[in-house]
Amino acid sequence: MELRRALVRAAVSRPGVLLATSPGATRQRLAVEAELARRGWACVGGPAEADLFVILGVREGEDEAEGEGGEGDWVAALWQGIPAPKARVWVTDPGRVADALDSGLADLVRGEHGNDHAPDAPDSHHEHHEHHEHHEHHEHQQNGDHPTPPSEHSGHDMHGGHHGHAGHDMGLVEGLPMADRADDRDGLRLDVLHVPLGPVLADWPAGLILRLTLQGDLVQEATVEPVTTPPSPHPPFWDEPWLRTASGEHISRGDAARRLCAAHLDSLGRFFAVAGWNDMAARTRHARDRALAGAAAAELTSLVRPLIRRAQRSRTLRWLTTGLGTLPAEQARQRGVTGPALVADGDAYNRMLVWLDAVDRSAADCDVTEALDPAEVVGPRGRLDTPVPPSRALLDSLPRLLEGTEFACARIIVASLDPDLDELTHVPAPGTVHSHG
Template identity: 95%
Template sequence: MELKRTLVRAAVSRPGVLLATSPGATRQRLAVEAELARRGWACVGGPAEADLFVILGDREGEDEDEGEGGEGDWVAALWQGIPAPKARVWVTDPGRVADALDSGLADLVRGEHGNDHAPDAPDAHHALHALHALHEHHEHHEHHEHQQNGDHPTPPSDHGGHDMHGGHHGHAGHDMGLVEGLPMADRADDRDGLRLDVLHVPLGPVLADWPAGLILRLTLQGDLVQEATAEPVTAPPSPHPPFWDEPWLRAASGEHISRGDAARRLCAAHLDSLGRFFAVAGWDDMAARTRHVRDRALAGAAAAELTSLVRPLIRRAQRSRTLRWLTTGLGTLPAEQARQRGVTGPALVADGDTYNRMLVWLDAVGRSAADCDVTEALDPAEVVGPRGRLDTPVPPSKAMLDSLPKLLKGTEFACARIIVASLDPDLDELTHVPAPGTVHSHG
């Protein structure tokens, strides 16, 4: 028995961690990601690879049935899909992340939750199947070329993937038939008059490098997106300002906020978005370095240190011909269309495609890093957060979500996640319900 425990401890000393982030839990996510990087624990892309399930956000209503797509549904589905030995922890306090991870590791070593399956949620099996199939499909859409010295991303290929059952594009969704419990696609005419599979593919709400709480429903024919809808998971309203928008909202409410504090938050927000963007594009080394600089910004590093850290990142991203080739021409959003849809911030300034939006983020990171030590007060009328204006009837991330379907239509499935990452909508903005009369009192 003692030998068995020793072997289990050795196997789980660096467990694979699956993060499930609820809208409103950005602060917790950042704290967990920083602690995982410190420990050298890897975040995994799906339940099959996970040992430790870390759920981020408030535990209110965790035992309630929130309906299809609600938190109870996807949390239960993910937990059921993790093979034993396994353990799970909730992180509600960013200041106690280390304690929570230690507790989860101890449970994993003891095997206390190895057979602890959460109660079946509505359609939990189908939700889990979709999560597994999506992960497998994304994995097989990556082109496994050698990355020389980690200087270039690994581009996605145009080849179709296979799901965990060995079939082409196996996904759970609506309007599909079932053969021995496996979903089958409908068929319809494509643009060339051929009869191709019509696949209904749900992305999210839990994926690596994915906006927390976003569900994207795609209709595919072959590898092309024919239709897309974007919707948030059900989440309780929060009186707390979104983490990334906090300095500007607090200044608008009359608090003294320095320009340096706002610049620091802006710098970290864009580095966080860039980390997702690089990771989805297949540039894992660059994503890790970007997140390290993000963590240094949030830890209060001086402007001189941050500037010295961001300059090589900016140069490296701008000089990568592979990244430019991979992202140019995807998700083009002209400025005029952005204005008509209520989009503001970097997506409006970029006036172009995913590559243009990345360049705007890089430019903002360089400028904001240099301003992190400025002590002058932030102008209360300057209510432009990382994703756009905060004094409009619609939060900036809602306008981006509304724009996603048209940006995705007609694109290849392998490119859909890059387009989403280039906008990086913050669904925390959709759960924020401020007091009447304050900025963003849209309800």
């Protein structure tokens, strides 16, 4: 028994972690990702690779959620899809992340079955699971100077059925979706496959479910379906400085610039990861974490400018992303898009360039102490004083951008918009900015 425990302890010393982030849990996600990077633990792309299941956000409704798409529905389905040995933890307090991860690791080592609260981590819940054999998980490969095309790397499986939000969408052998037949654009009879992406997928907007209808490798139809989440009175993390300023609080321009810089670095990290450039994604997220940790403008600038030059000079990245999800400015304006996607006036590559430019400028402004203008209510994804939150307009634009594109390109297009579903859960007091209901 002791030898067996020693072998298990060695095998799970760096467990594969599957993150399940609910809308409104951005602060928790950032804290977990920073701690995982510090420990060298890898985030995995799906349940089959996972040892430790980390659920981020409030626990209410996990057992009571009703109807397809409820939080308890997809959390339970993902948990069932993880092979033993496994453990799971809930993280609701960003300050107790290390405790929660330690608790989960201890559960893996002990291999005991239970369902109780860790006494030293009151804001996290852990569950043990009896195991009989250990499975090996695959670590993400770190690419060098260039991204790897999505079809060539396995770190981010494009087939999202195994990350669906209900048991029948989990992609297990007995639950694979069946194909119908229909005429394609050339008049041929091709299989029609209905594929769900989300809500839990590596480098994916938290809470987003995308339902695709495929013929061959082309997206014929796309439907956006956010996960049902209780409304929150708390402002979205990335929009917080501007919303607080609009409500009368004193926020410095430097603090707003720091949040803007970190937000775009977060988006860029997802974009690079989905494009297969894992090394670049890791470096970008390190700069993001330093921005959120309060690094001075000089340090932050020295971190981001080499990354900006590297991304701008990558011919492979340009080749992979040019022509994907083209959104002309006029169409963006008609759909209510007000942020970087409007400024970009183009495709996924153009949107990345806009983010890079904003990161450069905002990193240099992080030490500015003068007050932020209350009339300047433009967050990372657009204007915050409109009837519709910026990410709602991005989600509304997504189906047309996906239709007619190759399936392997779908996630790059989503990452290039990076809608923040936290904005859809925010219900501010009447009369305040973003009182959209």
